[in-house]
Amino acid sequence: MVNLIIDGVNVQAEEGSTILEVAKFYGINIPTLCHHDELTPYGACRLCTVEVDDGRRTRLVASCLYPVREGIKVKTHSESVMKGRKLILELLIARCPNSKTLQDLASQMGLEQVRFKMENEDCILCGLCVRMCAEQMGSGAIGFVGRGQKREVVTPFHMASEICRNCGACMYVCPVVDLQCRGVKSPGELCNSCLVITPQCLGKYDQVMCTLESCGACVEKERKIV
Amino acid sequence: MRMKKIRTPQELNSLRNSLLKQIDPNKPCVRVCLGTGCRARGSADIMTSFKDEIERQGLEIQVSCKQTGCHGFCERGPVIVIGPKEIFYQKVKLTDVPEIVSKTLLNGEAVDRLLYTDPTGQKALYEHEVPFYKKQTRLVLANNGRIDPTNILDYIAIGGYQALAKATATMSCEEIIDTIEKSGLRGRGGGGFPTGRKWRSCREARGDVKFVIGNGDEGDPGAFSDRSLMEANPHSILEGMVIGAYAIGANQGYLYVRAEYPLALKHLQTAIDQAREYGFLGNNIFNSGFDFDIKINQGGGAFVCGESSALMASIEGMMGEPRAKYIHTVERGLWNKPTNLNNVKTWANVPLIISNGVNWFAKIGTEKSKGTGIFSLVGKVNNTGLVEIQMGTPLKTIIYDIGGGITKGKRFKAVQTGGPSGGCIPEELLDLTVDFEKLTEAGSMMGSGGMIVLDEDTCMVDVARYFLDFLQNESCGKCVPCREGTKRMLEIVTKITRGQAGEKELELLQDLARTVKGFSLCGLGQTAPNTVLSTLRYFRDEYNAHIKDKKCPAGICRDLITYTILEDKCTGCGACLKLCPQQAIDAYGLIHTIDPAKCVRCGICRDACPFQAIAVK
Numbered sequence: 018m019v020n021l022i023i024d025g026v027n028v029q030a031e032e033g034s035t036i037l038e039v040a041k042f043y044g045i046n047i048p049t050l051c052h053h054d055e056l057t058p059y060g061a062c063r064l065c066t067v068e069v070d071d072g073r074r075t076r077l078v079a080s081c082l083y084p085v086r087e088g089i090k091v092k093t094h095s096e097s098v099m100k101g102r103k104l105i106l107e108l109l110i111a112r113c114p115n116s117k118t119l120q121d122l123a124s125q126m127g128l129e130q131v132r133f134k135m136e137n138e139d140c141i142l143c144g145l146c147v148r149m150c151a152e153q154m155g156s157g158a159i160g161f162v163g164r165g166q167k168r169e170v171v172t173p174f175h176m177a178s179e180i181c182r183n184c185g186a187c188m189y190v191c192p193v194v195d196l197q198c199r200g201v202k203s204p205g206e207l208c209n210s211c212l213v214i215t216p217q218c219l220g221k222y223d224q225v226m227c228t229l230e231s232c233g234a235c236v237e238k239e240r241k242i243v
Numbered sequence: 244m245r246m247k248k249i250r251t252p253q254e255l256n257s258l259r260n261s262l263l264k265q266i267d268p269n270k271p272c273v274r275v276c277l278g279t280g281c282r283a284r285g286s287a288d289i290m291t292s293f294k295d296e297i298e299r300q301g302l303e304i305q306v307s308c309k310q311t312g313c314h315g316f317c318e319r320g321p322v323i324v325i326g327p328k329e330i331f332y333q334k335v336k337l338t339d340v341p342e343i344v345s346k347t348l349l350n351g352e353a354v355d356r357l358l359y360t361d362p363t364g365q366k367a368l369y370e371h372e373v374p375f376y377k378k379q380t381r382l383v384l385a386n387n388g389r390i391d392p393t394n395i396l397d398y399i400a401i402g403g404y405q406a407l408a409k410a411t412a413t414m415s416c417e418e419i420i421d422t423i424e425k426s427g428l429r430g431r432g433g434g435g436f437p438t439g440r441k442w443r444s445c446r447e448a449r450g451d452v453k454f455v456i457g458n459g460d461e462g463d464p465g466a467f468s469d470r471s472l473m474e475a476n477p478h479s480i481l482e483g484m485v486i487g488a489y490a491i492g493a494n495q496g497y498l499y500v501r502a503e504y505p506l507a508l509k510h511l512q513t514a515i516d517q518a519r520e521y522g523f524l525g526n527n528i529f530n531s532g533f534d535f536d537i538k539i540n541q542g543g544g545a546f547v548c549g550e551s552s553a554l555m556a557s558i559e560g561m562m563g564e565p566r567a568k569y570i571h572t573v574e575r576g577l578w579n580k581p582t583n584l585n586n587v588k589t590w591a592n593v594p595l596i597i598s599n600g601v602n603w604f605a606k607i608g609t610e611k612s613k614g615t616g617i618f619s620l621v622g623k624v625n626n627t628g629l630v631e632i633q634m635g636t637p638l639k640t641i642i643y644d645i646g647g648g649i650t651k652g653k654r655f656k657a658v659q660t661g662g663p664s665g666g667c668i669p670e671e672l673l674d675l676t677v678d679f680e681k682l683t684e685a686g687s688m689m690g691s692g693g694m695i696v697l698d699e700d701t702c703m704v705d706v707a708r709y710f711l712d713f714l715q716n717e718s719c720g721k722c723v724p725c726r727e728g729t730k731r732m733l734e735i736v737t738k739i740t741r742g743q744a745g746e747k748e749l750e751l752l753q754d755l756a757r758t759v760k761g762f763s764l765c766g767l768g769q770t771a772p773n774t775v776l777s778t779l780r781y782f783r784d785e786y787n788a789h790i791k792d793k794k795c796p797a798g799i800c801r802d803l804i805t806y807t808i809l810e811d812k813c814t815g816c817g818a819c820l821k822l823c824p825q826q827a828i829d830a831y832g833l834i835h836t837i838d839p840a841k842c843v844r845c846g847i848c849r850d851a852c853p854f855q856a857i858a859v860k
Contacts, residue, residue: 079567161720164716165717165726166720
């Protein structure tokens with residue numbers, strides 16, 4: 018076992034586990050977008066970045082990849098961490114403004130404004146689908162193509178893949194595509210509605226959680242404003 | 244084909260002695276630079292012409308001719324040196340060849356007009372008299388202009404592979420690592436990590452299979468030091484790698500070289516084949532029971548593949564993407580095996596240290612940065628070329644003494660070091676001595692040794708924009724801060740150059756810079772904002788001029804400048820009139836005028852005006 022301090026609390030953790038796993042175990046919530054417990058950590062979204070003081074220096078590390086070490090001091094929500102996380106989220110929302118996952122995270126973190134020109138992408142390039150397809154479904158039908166701004170997830174040569182079994186696992190893990198905000202809002206506006214208003218479907222369908230469609234809370238909000 | 248491999252230091256010595264006996268030190272020998280720069284200026288034809296001329300005059304026995312790698316003084320190419328007197332000729336033309344043969348080769352007389360003349364009119368007969376070389380300390384590049392890179396015997400004759408013989412025959416692995424550690428050698432790829440410590444970690448790392456890698460993936464705009472070394476002295480890199488592998492316990496090495504360097508690839512492959520033939524690579528090297536071989540891997544041209552983990556992914560056949568290195572590559576690198584990666588320049592330093600000893604090396608340079616630094620001196624400087632200086636040499640010496648000052652007598656503004664990851668150093672820091680720490684303190688870095696000199700006509704915001712554009716194109720796109728952040732930073736800086744940005748944007752730019760620096764996955768992203776941050780630190784007034792006054796002081800940013808014709812200087816010659824692609828110049832009277840609505844600020848008129856009558860505001 019390894020002894021470390023997370024957010025001022027002395028904790029013990031198994032050797033080889035990552036900061037993210039330990040934090041989760043002790044009930045500390047670190048936001049992630051490209052992480053899945055059953056897939057290889059990737060470290061692409063950088064939202065899980067935390068501050069680590071290893072006795073020699075303090076630095077920012079991705080908690081999903083950083084293995085715990087004896088005596089390190091971790092701050093999961095320090096000021097610099099939160100500032101960076103918010104800006105990263107702002108960058109992501111500017112890319113995919115219609116993602117409910119991102120809009121919800123924005124509400125949680127208190128992000129109030131997007132200062133960049135809005136785009137209308139669907140994919141945040143977290144790579145969950147690529148890893149899911151290769152690691153869990155044993156298929157490897159999709160992958161990253163291109164560099165930098167031209168990066169995208171596609172099948173080889175953009176052609177229908179022969180090894181894709183249409184299992185839908187990629188859709189299942191995708192944090193953004195399935196959950197689209199369908200609410201009416203002007204570009205750049207952060208909606209915050211879902212967290213503020215009780216979802217409309219609750220009550221009507223006791224056992225059902227809506228995931229695929231917008232819950233309508235935002236539409237409701239819009240109506241009230243009008 | 245040589246059949247017998249060299250197995251003992253004695254055999255190497257006797258080969259060397261027999262080679263030295265064959266070479267008559269007084270026999271005239273033309274050494275033609277066939278480095279990339281001189282080749283582009285036609286040195287390959289000059290080489291053929293020399294051979295033909297020598298054959299025509301029947302002088303094969305009296306004189307010889309050979310190709311060498313880059314001499315460094317690319318500005319004055321094609322460069323040739325004629326032994327035994329070591330007469331240095333520059334800007335040699337094909338038509339000069341017969342005269343050089345008859346005058347210099349046969350009679351030992353110098354051809355005056357081919358000698359280097361410095362701005363004061365002083366002529367230099369020898370290479371070491373040329374100011375460009377005077378203040379340099381050429382260790383790693385010392386033999387670039389002496390040996391034929393495609394001939395291993397040339398390398399052996401100057402003492403090549405002696406360090407390997409010494410290391411394998413007389414030193415234990417521990418001793419070798421100790422020597423490198425005590426010498427203070429630091430990674431020449433830019434990071435400056437102590438090489439000895441890296442080797443030790445890799446040696447101590449658990450693993451049955453280990454690898455060493457030579458990083459020759461030099462992608463910075465304006466840098467060509469790795470290229471020149473690989474082209475000119477490939478054996479020095481190989482020798483360093485074999486010694487390193489022996490000390491670390493690796494049996495396989497890789498050289499990662501970009502495919503855009505065809506000559507380097509060719510020379511390295513030739514060198515590897517020759518080294519195998521002589522037994523410096525292969526099984527049981529110097530009877531030590533140590534087996535080692537090197538394979539060349541061609542890079543596809545992604546800048547990010549110069550980053551160690553991306554480079555390893557690329558060798559593995561994966562996409563060239565970095566991974567987090569919280570577990571170092573010396574423990575888990577190529578195919579998850581302990582891997583020691585060093586820049587090719589670092590490897591080339593190793594034989595020198597082993598041959599000459601710790602104390603010799605530790606005497607060169609500063610307290611924390613030992614040895615020499617190699618810089619590709621380019622930009623608005625008179626003597627562009629490859630420069631090797633002792634660590635701790637002031638920037639001023641490099642730019643003014645070696646570089647010969649700024650072109651066209653203009654004023655120096657800044658020097659950009661370290662490539663896209665580095666920063667700009669202003670005039671007030673010209674006395675800064677160049678070493679790893681000092682450059683980092685100044686907000687720049689050693690990097691791969693690019694040194695771009697900028698003059699007063701350079702807009703620093705535009706420089707930042709240029710490097711950001713490069714980086715956002717070269718970002719692999721894996722992590723969000725680098726992919727999205729550099730894109731947005733470029734958007735903002737472009738807005739500034741167009742006069743469309745305000746204080747708010749500048750603030751956002753700084754926030755972004757800090758986040759991209761702190762939160763990015765690899766070195767590319769973590770250093771990407773450096774040019775913006777350093778220009779903001781030293782040239783804030785230029786940013787302010789763009790933002791507040793909507794002016795570009797250097798007259799570069801097209802949206803913020805106007806071209807006007809100065810009445811008192813214009814003679815009405817019409818030179819500008821004919822060239823203007825927009826027909827924006829009117830000449831109703833004698834004095835011309837420019838119609839700002841039609842003008843696209845291309846600057847053709849200014850270049851064409853013989854009276855400097857066109858002003859940019």
